[in-house]
Amino acid sequence: MEWFEALGLLIGSILVLMAIGMPVALAFLAANIIGAWFFMGGARGVTLMLNNGFGSLTNFALVPIPLFLLMGEIFFHTGLGKRMFNAIDKLLGRLPGRLSYVTVLGGTAFSTLSGSSMGSTALLGSLMVPEMTQRGYKKHMSIGPILGTGGLAIIIPPSALAVLLATLARIDVGALLIAGIVPGLILASFYIATIYVQTRIDPDAAPAYDVETLSVSAKFGLLFRDILPMLSVMVLIVIGMVAGLITPSEAAAFGALGVLILALVFRCLSWQALRKSVVGALRVTLMAYLIVFGSATFSQLLAFSGASSGLIRWATAFDLAPIAMLLVMFGVLLLLGMFMEQISMMLLTVPIFFPLATTLGFDPIWFGLIILLALEISFTTPPFGLLLFVMKGVAPRETTMRDIYGSAIPYMACSMLLVALLIAFPQIALWLPGL
Structure with a gap:
């Protein structure tokens, strides 16, 4: 069997199973069993594949995922x-457009900790959009920042999705987490600049309204009581990783412990909240582990059937410049994002893209960061980006898809600009891990 026939059989069976409604992780597992039976010699091949898949779950690099989620x-x-x-x-x-800034600043912190762009978009959309609409904000000022926060959440540590990508691609987890810090800060500044420009061009887009005037002491009280303690958890674990004092697994453990202590200090930790937290983290962790299992076995089948090596030979035979191949892979992710969620896209593309990137001479950490940004941008790509429809589901009834498309475009442009900067100046991402 030719390599393209093997690749078509493996990917085609996955797509067919997903199309009939089978969950993504189970679709990959079923397709892998079919592929192992066909390419690896029946029942013995299936047994070998399953044993190798279970071995991938013993990887210590997976430890941060449940802890970051918790x-x-x-x-x-x-x-x-x-x-x-x-x-x-x-x-x-009284800052003009202050609720938009609140969405970017607070939403980024929440999205980063939650690790779910779709969940964060649903929460922020139901929480912030009605409030901003009531205050007279135009649609692009309320919806746009919420759609944009996912781009920050996926690259600024702690990011469970970055840990999962690094594990699937077999690259340094800590280096990928640290690589996202400087680009994340740049992207945040782009978002803030976008809001500022929008309020300057159209002051009526975010009308001012009376707010309670706080004394300087009251402001310092809010800062030191309600903001810095929360941010300090993230800052300390990032500093620990950058300084080499703690590993990503230890950082995740300290982060979970830090938030737990804060909840105790603020007297808001209850058995009900703790139970919901553990159940929520466990649910997503089990899905992530199934994804890792499926990806490991899928990668082995691609290699065993000759599909990986054949695809790399075919792609490099075009004699395209490495940057041109990078743009092709970027475009594939944007296209897939219209129909699939991030983890499914990672599961399908990582076993193919990273060996190709190694052949092209890309730095794996830099390439991983580009992939993370592509995954997030694809979620808001009109007309079928999944986050656009999540926002439609939680936005006020009179909100149209055209409103949502128009709101997303400026923040997509910010992320695209960051990708261009990373391609032109890779040291933006590689400088901090290099220390």
Whole structure:
């Protein structure tokens, strides 16, 4: 069997199973069993594949995933996130478009901790959009920042999705997490600049309204009581990783413990909140582990059938410049994002893209960061980006898809600009890990 026939059989069976409604992880597992039976010699091949797949789950690099998820769940269910949102809102005072800034600043912190762009978009959309609409904000000022926060959440540590990508691609987890810090700060500045320009061009887009005037001491009280304690958890674990004092697994453990201690200090930790947090983290962790199992076995089948080597030979035979091949892979991810969620896209593309990137001479950490940004941009790509429809489901009834498309485009442009900067100046991503 030719390599393209093997590749078509493996990917085609996955797509067919997904199309008939089978969950993504189970579709990959079923397709892998079919492929192992066909390419690896029947029942013995299936047994060998399953043993290799279980071996991939013993990877110590997977430890941060459940801990980062537990950290985000506690942050949400105990109300610590809401405290931080309210404090940022009060501190910004009469700043034009302040609720948009609140969405970017508070939403980024929440999205980063939660690790789920779709969940964060649904929560922020139902929480912030009605409030901003009531205050007279135009659609692009309320919807756009929410759609944009996912781009920050996926690259600024702690990011469970970055840990999962690094594990699937077999690259340094800590280096990929640290590589996202500087690009994340740049992207945040782009978002803030976008809001500022929009309010300057059209002051009526975010009308001013009376707010309670706080004394300087009250502002410092909010800052030190409701904001800095939450941010300190993220800052300390990032500094620990950058300084080489702690590993990503230890950082995740300290982060979860830090949020738990904060919940105790603020007296908002209850058995109900703790139970919901553990159940929520466990549910997503099990899905992530199934994804890792499926990806490991899928990669082995691609290699065993000759599909990986054949695809690399075919792609490099075009004699395209490495950057041109990078743009092709980027475009494939944008296309897939219209129909699939991020983890499914990673499962399908990582076993193919990373060996190709190695052949082209790309730095794996830099390439991983580009992939993360492509995954997030694809979620808001009109006309079928999944986050666009999530937003439609939680936005006020009169919101049209055209409103949502128009709101997403400026923030997509910011992410695209960051990708261009990373391609032109790779050291933006590689400088900090290189230390």
